[in-house]
Amino acid sequence: MAHSDTDVDHTAHGQSMGLLRVLGPAHVWALGVGIVLVGEYMGWNFAVGKGGAYAALIACWFAGILYSCVAMIDSEVTSTVAAAGGQYTQAKHIIGPLMAFNVGLYLVFAYTMLEAGNAITLGFLVDTVAGMTGHEGGLDQRPFIVLAIMFLAWLNYRGVLATLTFNLVITAIAFVAIITIFLATSPLLGAGEMLHKDLMSGQASLPYGWLGILAAMHFGLWYYLGIEGTTQAAEEVRSPARSLPFGTLAGIMTLLIAATLTWYVCSGLMPWEYLGDGVNGAVAPLFSAAQISGSSALVWLLGIGTLFATLASANGCINDASRAWFSMGRDHYLPAWFGAVHPVYRTPYRAIIFLVPIALIFALGAPLDQVITFSILSGLLGYTFMPINMIMFRKKWPLDTIKRGYEHPLHPLPAISLMALCSVTYFAVFLGYGTQLIAMIGFYIVVSLWFHFWRYRFVKRADQFTMPWPRPRGY
Amino acid sequence: MDTWNYIEYGAWGLSALFGLLILIDWIKIDTTYSEEMLTSSREGVLEAMTEKHRLEGSDGTL
Amino acid sequence: MARYVPPVQSKLGQIIDVIVLVVLSVGALFVPLWLGLAGSAKLPVPVENPTWESLGQNPVMVQQWNKLGFPDAASAHDMITARYDYSxxxxxxxxxxxxxxxxxxxxxxxxxxxxxxxxxxxxxxx
Structure with a gap:
């Protein structure tokens, strides 16, 4: 396994050590969808809790628009900025070092928290399976949480090609599982057990009224959160200008389908109060839906689907978070020690190791909705950065100054809609989770001051600008 | 005690094993290679190379 | 313009910087939790002697609650009546x-x- 990872060696020129360029568009798809698909298996249903089933569907589609904008904007910038840090590197070249530092942290926290959320779900799943097979007195979930994180860290440590090939396979299985439960329970092929009409009538239609629809946007992001992670692989993709836009846009389409099907199946089988309670009720809603359907084949399939989705996601998260951390170390935004590449496996091994205990702290110590909120907030701050980034990018380097592998249409419409949707989502988070929002922003303000007044002195100035671009307009 | 209790111990054991594998390799690498060599990766080095290739390889129209 | 040459950071300085970041980030998540300020609290609104009807559940909903392992209204009461406070x-x-x-x-x-x-x-x- 390790051998095939090192077969292709692009660093023959010179002594310097770099990451390996081995990935194709399918890997990009697997990285993007792999991280996100778990969002259909757990977490999205908190949106039902915040506004009811209709609100969750509306949130699902509005979040879909938000992410289509994200994917378009991201594809354009990434098709020119092909480096491991993804949005971090974009920010560094387009807006400036402090913004880049913040974006790097958004990425690391969004992914590390998502990884912790995955591990928590996995522990719950093992516990449920133990209960179903007649185990009494509950299970200690901790060893399974720890094992998932350790195993995936090890896999990531060993090389990116094997890691993402593994992701490709398990993501595909998890996606097929969603399609299967839809076909099996819908009137199209199956028995037609869907009860939307009765389950969503009366008080259950919009329990919080119109405000609930707004509030649901908070967890509506969870259907897609992490798709932007595809850019993180830029330094390891064989032809980034082509593969990245293709993989990302194919990914967002896959997710739109999966999210809608998931909503349809789950809201047609479970009362919204149960579905919307992701802590005591439906922790893994698709799995619960399979349990209700009464088919043991479906229970197994969705159990395996949930397991694979959490693993694929955690796997991709480790991959992305460590690359962001590594890139910041390489630029001395963080201690230079983290900027090391493993000489055999060509992975950012120290960053991978460092993030293991961080993920463990959160996976073992915090409740699921808090961890998810932390992740969503970091993601949301990142999406707020994107329209600013896009507008500055087009201003500093108009279309005729650098060649883009992909140009997104209708600029600046996507940027403006993205900004508007982000504002709505801030308000949605504010409803119910305002304290976390303020705590989180407070954290970023403090670290920003720390970076600007202390840490930045260790950073070489011109060396940060690594793209072969001309001088930006207006500077 | 039933099977699940053994599985729990198994999971702890495997976690420790993976942790140990990473740890051993980490120590081995850090003691074998020099720090300069390990941290010699530079952002955009590959891009600059391919960019240059294209410029040299083309007939100068680029 | 003169090139800026950054000072070399000592090992100890690097370690301190990492600790500062870790403490801050763990703090940002756990401080609201510890202070009990985490506003996610969904509070049940108690209903006396709950029946499925008084909880607003129609027969189809009741049937699904039963399948989910909630045999009577009392067992599902907390989950059904829990509401966020959006004021x-x-x-x-x-x-x-x-x-x-x-x-x-x-x-x-x-x-x-x-x-x-x-x-x-x-x-x-x-």
Missing amino acids: FSWVSLAVMVIVIVGYFVMMIRFSDIEYREVIAEKFGEK
């Missing part, structure tokens, strides 16, 4: 807006100062 004051909304906008404005300002330096050193002064 908020305009003052706290205003505070939130100011904090978020202020954060981004500050960041872009500082970034721009640093960015001009980078560009000047990379491409030379104009």
Whole structure:
């Protein structure tokens, strides 16, 4: 396994050590969808809790628009900025070092928290399976949480090609599982057990009224959160200008389908109060839906689907978070020690190791909705950065100054809609989770001051600008 | 005690094993290679190379 | 323009920097939890002697509750009646807006100062 990872060696020129360029568009798809698909298996249903089933569907589609904008904007910038840090590197070249530092942290926290959320779900799943097979007195979930994180860290440590090939396979299985439960329970092929009409009538239609629809946007992001992670692989993709836009846009389409099907199946089988309670009720809603359907084949399939989705996601998260951390170390935004590449496996091994205990702290110590909120907030701050980034990018380097592998249409419409949707989502988070929002922003303000007044002195100035671009307009 | 209790111990054991594998390799690498060599990766080095290739390889129209 | 040569950071300094970051980030998540300020609290609104009807559940819903392992209304009571409190004051909304906008404005300002330096050193002064 390790051998095939090192077969292709692009660093023959010179002594310097770099990451390996081995990935194709399918890997990009697997990285993007792999991280996100778990969002259909757990977490999205908190949106039902915040506004009811209709609100969750509306949130699902509005979040879909938000992410289509994200994917378009991201594809354009990434098709020119092909480096491991993804949005971090974009920010560094387009807006400036402090913004880049913040974006790097958004990425690391969004992914590390998502990884912790995955591990928590996995522990719950093992516990449920133990209960179903007649185990009494509950299970200690901790060893399974720890094992998932350790195993995936090890896999990531060993090389990116094997890691993402593994992701490709398990993501595909998890996606097929969603399609299967839809076909099996819908009137199209199956028995037609869907009860939307009765389950969503009366008080259950919009329990919080119109405000609930707004509030649901908070967890509506969870259907897609992490798709932007595809850019993180830029330094390891064989032809980034082509593969990245293709993989990302194919990914967002896959997710739109999966999210809608998931909503349809789950809201047609479970009362919204149960579905919307992701802590005591439906922790893994698709799995619960399979349990209700009464088919043991479906229970197994969705159990395996949930397991694979959490693993694929955690796997991709480790991959992305460590690359962001590594890139910041390489630029001395963080201690230079983290900027090391493993000489055999060509992975950012120290960053991978460092993030293991961080993920463990959160996976073992915090409740699921808090961890998810932390992740969503970091993601949301990142999406707020994107329209600013896009507008500055087009201003500093108009279309005729650098060649883009992909140009997104209708600029600046996507940027403006993205900004508007982000504002709505801030308000949605504010409803119910305002304290976390303020705590989180407070954290970023403090670290920003720390970076600007202390840490930045260790950073070489011109060396940060690594793209072969001309001088930006207006500077 | 039933099977699940053994599985729990198994999971702890495997976690420790993976942790140990990473740890051993980490120590081995850090003691074998020099720090300069390990941290010699530079952002955009590959891009600059391919960019240059294209410029040299083309007939100068680029 | 003279190239800026950054000081070399000692091992100890590097370690301290990492600890600072870890403490801050763990703090940002756990402090609200510890202080009990985490506003996610969904509180059950108690209903005396709950029946499925008084909880607003129709027969189809009841059938699904039974399948989910809730045999009677009392067992599902807490889950059904739990509600978020969405009442908020305009003052706290205003505070939130100011904090978020202020954060981004500050960041872009500082970034721009640093960015001009980078560009000047990379491409030379104009």
